[in-house]
Amino acid sequence: MASDDRLGWDAVSLAGRGIAAYAAAQIWMLRVGKSAADPMRIAELIEGFGSAVEQLPDLWSRFDSGRMSEVDLVAQLTEIVESLEAWPVDDI
Incomplete structure (x- = not known):
């Protein structure tokens, strides 16, 4: 993302935050x-985190x-990114 000239700094910033x-x-x-x-x-939390991360390649592809x-x-x-930043939740 950071090297793609089609994207603005907001996308680059989000990539860095991610x-x-x-x-x-x-x-x-x-x-x-x-x-x-x-x-x-912990397994549930990891599964949710992984599901969020797994969405990224498809988003980029689209x-x-x-x-x-x-x-x-x-x-x-x-x-x-906001869900990744909020991870993990405090209910473990």
Whole structure:
């Protein structure tokens, strides 16, 4: 995304935020998640996180092929990034 001249800085910023949120989730998992008392809840959280991340290649593909506008890409990317930034929830 960062090198694609079809996208504005808002999309580039979201990509950066997404990378930071992904890294923060990995650190949380190593420091907190692996030692959590409820392994089934951790599995659910990881599944939800993975589902959000798995949407990204399809979003990019639809934008890259012209089936999605930049406005729609940014809107959907914003939703995904905000959910990644809010992860994990506090109910483990």
